[in-house]
Amino acid sequence: MKPVLEVKNLTKIYSNRKVVDNVSFSLFAGQIFGFVGPNGAGKSTTIRMITGLTTASEGAVRICGYNINYNFKKAIENIGAVVEMPQLYPYLSGLNNLKLYASFYGNKAKSRINQIVKLVGMENRIKDKVSTYSLGMKQRLGIAQALLNKPSLLILDEPTNGLDPNGIVEIRNILRALADKEHIAIIISSHNLAELELVCDVIALINNGKLIEYRTMADINKLVESKQRVQFICNYPNYAAMLLKQKFKLPSKVVGNSVICPLKEEHLATVISFLTYKKIKIYGIKKIHKTLEELYFELLNSSRPSSSIL
């Protein structure tokens, strides 16, 4: 399968500073790609280069095989994008906004309007003026607008910025449906990793312009699993900690009336039997997972350019 988007060694230099530094990745049909990083990391600049809004200093972007700089018209035909706030006319209805934009693309786009309105779940309010819409509805209309030319690649820069939890869930469901049913490849940028991990297939971390990690969600879940720790609430936590170290070489930490150690699922039964055999009473067992957010901060704080934390 050919990638919908290929980004190769992409670099942007502003006043001698590399704000995007040698970024490469590929994205396939039906995949949702989360682009995450702190303020100023280079997310929007990368997105602007992908959409041709700014030219790359070095490297290349190909959309469905077409280079965004040398074959702009063909490449851009395959992209739908909402970069920050969607551009909408507030005194027109949602429907008239869509009709206006569709007129730029021709009759095919016009005939898709009803289907798109359904896809973004706006049937009930589409005839109301945009000035009466909530932020979430405006975002949905923005996505509808970006879908008019039947793009293979949908690009959303901070699509849930300012939305309440309900609005965030709605957008997430719409995006998942677009990827699964319409096989659209989607890039979403966000600061909010907890939100991205619920919808993305691939997550890339960018910091100081460099792509510092790029992993599938399946790999990330495996990694989070492998870093699982177990907390035993028991009567003699100090003694338990000593036993765990002696017998299993497990580094443990005593916290109140409990002992915490890294422990894989398959070794849990053996450890419980051993502690019980040593007359330790276990009152409770809790599995502790590092959140993806915690792994992410460890990674960003790590000074090594390519760390193995995530």
Ligand SMILES: Nc1ncnc2c1ncn2[C@@H]1O[C@H](COP(=O)(O)OP(=O)(O)OP(=O)(O)O)[C@@H](O)[C@H]1O
């Ligand atoms: N037109 C420009 N001229 C000079 N510097 C720029 C320009 N656009 C962006 N930058 C700089 O490039 C860096 C990356 O900015 P960018 O907007 O891509 O970050 P971001 O990851 O999208 O951040 P945010 O999360 O705040 O949206 C920043 O240091 C920014 O100041």
Ligand SMILES: [Mg+2]
């Ligand atoms: Mg940005």
